[in-house]
Amino acid sequence: xxxxxxxxxxxxxxxxxxxxxxxxxxxxxxxxxxxxxxxxxxxxxxxxxxxxxxxxxxxxxxxxxxxxxxxxxxxxxxxxxxxxxxxxxxxxxxxxxxxxxxxxxxxxxxxxxxxxxxxxxxxxxxxxxxxxxxxxxxxxxxxxxxxxxxxxxxxxxxxxxxxxxxxxxxxxxxxxxxxxxxxxxxxxxxxxxxxxxxxxxxxxxxxxxxxxxxxxxxxxxxxxxxxxxxxxxxxxxxxxxxxxxxxxxxxxxxxxxxxxxxxxxxxxxxxxxxxxxxxxxxxxxxxxxxxxxxxxxxxxxxxxxxxxxxxxxxxxxxxxxxxxxxxxxxxxxxx
Amino acid sequence: xxxxxxxxxxxxxxxxxxxxxxxxxxxxxxxxxxxxxxxxxxxxxxxxxxxxxxxxxxxxxxxxxxxxxxxxxxxxxxxxxxxxxxxxxxxxxxxxxxxxxxxxxxxxxxxxxxxxxxxxxxxxxxxxxxxxxxxxxxxxxxxxxxxxxxxxxxxxxxxxxxxxxxxxxxxxxxxxxxxxxxxxxxxxxxxxxxxxxxxxxxxxxxxxxxxxxxxxxxxxxxxxxxxxxxxxxxxxxxxxxxxxxxxxxxxxxxxxxxxxxxxxxxxxxxxxxxxxxxxxxxxxxxxxxxxxxxxxxxxxxxxxxxxxxxxxxxxxxxxxxxxxxxxxxxxxxxxxxxxxxxxxxxxxxxxxxxxxxxxxxxxxxxxxxxxxxxxxxxxxxxxxxxxxxxxxxxxxxxxxxxxxxxxxxxxxxxxxxxxxxxxx
Numbered sequence: 001x002x003x004x005x006x007x008x009x010x011x012x013x014x015x016x017x018x019x020x021x022x023x024x025x026x027x028x029x030x031x032x033x034x035x036x037x038x039x040x041x042x043x044x045x046x047x048x049x050x051x052x053x054x055x056x057x058x059x060x061x062x063x064x065x066x067x068x069x070x071x072x073x074x075x076x077x078x079x080x081x082x083x084x085x086x087x088x089x090x091x092x093x094x095x096x097x098x099x100x101x102x103x104x105x106x107x108x109x110x111x112x113x114x115x116x117x118x119x120x121x122x123x124x125x126x127x128x129x130x131x132x133x134x135x136x137x138x139x140x141x142x143x144x145x146x147x148x149x150x151x152x153x154x155x156x157x158x159x160x161x162x163x164x165x166x167x168x169x170x171x172x173x174x175x176x177x178x179x180x181x182x183x184x185x186x187x188x189x190x191x192x193x194x195x196x197x198x199x200x201x202x203x204x205x206x207x208x209x210x211x212x213x214x215x216x217x218x219x220x221x222x223x224x225x226x227x228x229x230x231x232x233x234x235x236x237x238x239x240x241x242x243x244x245x246x247x248x249x250x251x252x253x254x255x256x257x258x259x260x261x262x263x264x265x266x267x268x269x270x271x272x273x274x275x276x277x278x279x280x281x282x283x284x285x286x287x288x289x290x291x292x293x294x295x296x297x298x299x300x301x302x303x304x305x306x307x308x309x310x311x312x313x314x315x316x317x318x319x320x321x322x323x324x325x326x327x328x329x330x331x332x333x334x335x
Numbered sequence: 336x337x338x339x340x341x342x343x344x345x346x347x348x349x350x351x352x353x354x355x356x357x358x359x360x361x362x363x364x365x366x367x368x369x370x371x372x373x374x375x376x377x378x379x380x381x382x383x384x385x386x387x388x389x390x391x392x393x394x395x396x397x398x399x400x401x402x403x404x405x406x407x408x409x410x411x412x413x414x415x416x417x418x419x420x421x422x423x424x425x426x427x428x429x430x431x432x433x434x435x436x437x438x439x440x441x442x443x444x445x446x447x448x449x450x451x452x453x454x455x456x457x458x459x460x461x462x463x464x465x466x467x468x469x470x471x472x473x474x475x476x477x478x479x480x481x482x483x484x485x486x487x488x489x490x491x492x493x494x495x496x497x498x499x500x501x502x503x504x505x506x507x508x509x510x511x512x513x514x515x516x517x518x519x520x521x522x523x524x525x526x527x528x529x530x531x532x533x534x535x536x537x538x539x540x541x542x543x544x545x546x547x548x549x550x551x552x553x554x555x556x557x558x559x560x561x562x563x564x565x566x567x568x569x570x571x572x573x574x575x576x577x578x579x580x581x582x583x584x585x586x587x588x589x590x591x592x593x594x595x596x597x598x599x600x601x602x603x604x605x606x607x608x609x610x611x612x613x614x615x616x617x618x619x620x621x622x623x624x625x626x627x628x629x630x631x632x633x634x635x636x637x638x639x640x641x642x643x644x645x646x647x648x649x650x651x652x653x654x655x656x657x658x659x660x661x662x663x664x665x666x667x668x669x670x671x672x673x674x675x676x677x678x679x680x681x682x683x684x685x686x687x688x689x690x691x692x693x694x695x696x697x698x699x700x701x702x703x704x705x706x707x708x709x710x711x712x713x714x715x716x717x718x719x720x721x722x723x724x725x726x727x728x729x730x731x732x733x734x735x736x737x738x739x740x741x742x743x744x745x746x747x748x749x750x751x752x753x754x755x756x757x758x759x
Contacts, residue, residue, distance in 0.1 A: 016397075017665060033397070033401075033665070034397070057395065058401055058402075058403070059400075059401035061401070075401075076401030076402065077401075077403055099401065099625075117625070140625075184613065185486065185588070185612050185613030186587060186588060186589060186611065186612075186613045186626065186627050186630050187613050187616075187623050187626050187627055188622075188623075188625075188626035189619070189622075189623070191622070214613055214616070214623055215382060215613060215614075215615040215616055215617065215618070215623075216615070216617045216618050216670075217616075217617075217618035217619040217623070217668070217670075244618070244668065245619075262667070262668060263618075263668070264617075264618065264668060265617075265618075265666045265667040265668045265670070266667065268667075287667070288667030288668070290669075304667070305666070305667030306667070307667075309664075309666045309667035310617070310666035310667065310668070310670070310672055311662075311664075311666075311672055312439040312440065312662070312672045312673035312674070313439035313662075313672075313673065313674065313675065313676065314674075314676050314701075314702075315664070322663075322664070322701050322702075323664075324397050324398060324663070324664050324665070325664060325665060325666065325667065
């Protein structure tokens with residue numbers, strides 16, 4: 001596997017701040033702080049808006065889509081909703097009392113798994129939204145990943161534990177990966193922010209950070225590769241303690257994992273990881289990235305926040321207006 | 336000088352520190368002090384509590400963040416969903432949502448807010464807890480007038496005293512534990528210790544008589560304080576806190592320290608400050624808030640329960656304050672930065688009209704709507720709530736009369752049960 005050469009293309013500014021990004025090839029969907037799911041199409045290096053889904057009220061922090069146009073979104077107010085084509089398919093308001101962190105469709109398209117801060121893992125039917133099964137795993141569940149064959153579902157939590165379940169939600173393995181969590185003063189810091197199954201469908205990739213402090217949150221981005229039983233095979237630290245969390249990832253068709261890390265405002269990188277050998281092959285700086293999806297062998301799109309996003313006090317623009325920040329979609333070529 | 340330094344005090348620095356603290360033990364009413372049964376509890380959330388995740392939520396707006404607001408026991412007052420237990424106590428609270436202050440840095444803001452940001456007269460004003468204790472004097476005969484419970488080291492907090500001088504320093508219990516060097520060393524027999532204390536007392540008296548040494552007297556007073564503190568170990572021995580109480584307040588630094596503060600107030604300490612660190616959430620703020628806020632919510636709620644049930648809110652004024660709030664704008668690391676422009680504080684208890692919100696911010700929280708209050712307004716209000724008239728009393732500093740609070744500002748009428756004539 002050779003190091004990729006990344007090249008950042010012209011970024012596309014969005015009209016709001018987005019929490020997450022998922023893609024089905026060129027069809028992208030981003031979940032907004034305003035509860036709106038915005039659809040885009042990556043057409044070569046240009047990215048065009050193709051529509052939006054409304055209805056959720058909190059931060060839309062978990063989103064997934066299936067070929068054929070099924071989209072599911074979950075928000076920080078505990079609501080879940082799905083859309084198909086241009087219409088709402090079903091709605092599950094107040095599915096949870098609190099934040100729904102992540103959603104992932106099963107590979108066969110029958111179910112959507114939803115991870116919640118209340119510790120519940122729920123399996124809903126994608127056609128009706130009815131609850132198929134639910135299980136309390138007793139911790140803030142932050143990430144989800146189905147194996148490619150759909151037989152296993154991995155769930156990562158705030159305290160750095162991973163639970164692997166069967167497709168019927170029977171727990172098969174539970175293990176801790178030490179170092180993904182810390183209490184600093186009063187603050188709980190860390191968590192497994194992203195999970196992925198390896199190319200062999202047997203290894204698991206847990207992403208997050210080795211936290212050092214709360215507040216600013218100083219943390220070393222971390223990618224831990226384990227076997228399916230939780231034995232640590234590789235433990236990659238992707239930078240220094242100002243570089244924050246490994247927040248999202250996408251598989252390249254050539255079998256390497258693209259991981260985005262974001263630390264102090266203004267920093268961030270895309271990393272090329274060979275998961276099976278446990279090597280970081282290449283990286284490129286990107287400002288404030290927190291989502292990524294693969295469009296094609298040559299193109300990926302990164303979800304990021306605009307530059308100069310931080311500052312104390314009432315930072316105004318040249319016209320004297322106090323503006324919020326916004327997201328950008330950053331096309332990146334990799335050869 | 337670090338009076339909080341543990342186990343490494345030379346005799347000279349010990350004497351100096353102890354001399355600094357003597358006035359905390361003053362037995363007489365303070366010169367020019369006021370007669371009042373009131374006490375102050377200042378809960379200082381160091382780093383900056385987010386008004387949007389606490390007292391002034393703006394869900395569904397561009398800066399509102401991921402959380403909802405919830406109704407409270409007072410119709411029309413909604414607070415963050417991260418404070419469900421405190422929502423049952425808004426009938427005891429007055430929320431001030433229109434603070435607009437001057438500093439957006441910790442280095443300036445922490446001191447400036449706690450000193451009340453008076454006009455610059457070339458002197459450092461004392462912190463609120465120290466100033467209150469100075470005017471109200473000790474309530475319990477043997478205990479310091481001003482005490483602080485904080486994470487980390489304890490000792491006498493000389494830097495808070497400003498021009499009042501180190502003799503007004505509050506005694507801080509680091510991690511809620513007794514002051515260092517309080518106990519007799521294990522290898523020193525009680526009889527031998529008594530002998531040494533007797534000898535020290537004799538020498539101190541001789542020194543005081545022969546040379547008029549205030550340091551010698553300070554040393555004597557400090558050893559007396561040590562005796563008192565040893566007898567009142569129940570006030571600051573975490574091992575003696577009730578398990579049930581710890582459960583109610585939360586088994587966290589903040590919960591335990593608020594519980595200890597209740598004990599100090601009951602024992603008659605005039606001014607108690609609880610400091611909580613770790614609120615400067617520039618990054619990952621919302622995940623951080625989900626661990627920070629429940630600890631604050633639980634501890635404050637239990638405290639308000641207890642103070643209310645014991646009738647203490649009649650004479651104890653509770654103030655929850657930071658050096659500033661946090662930016663409405665959410666940065667690229669999902670954090671909020673420093674924000675003095677439009678933020679909130681909360682008060683409860685003595686002299687305050689509870690169950691209300693004073694002031695408001697615009698829909699997205701980016702500025703105060705209508706009139707704003709600076710920290711000087713809040714200082715006038717707090718002093719009046721404690722029974723200290725800021726128009727009748729002033730400091731005397733080297734012959735110069737100095738107002739207690741910014742003379743360009745005034746008490747907030749809506750907050751005070753008995754507002755003075757100059758309140759607005």
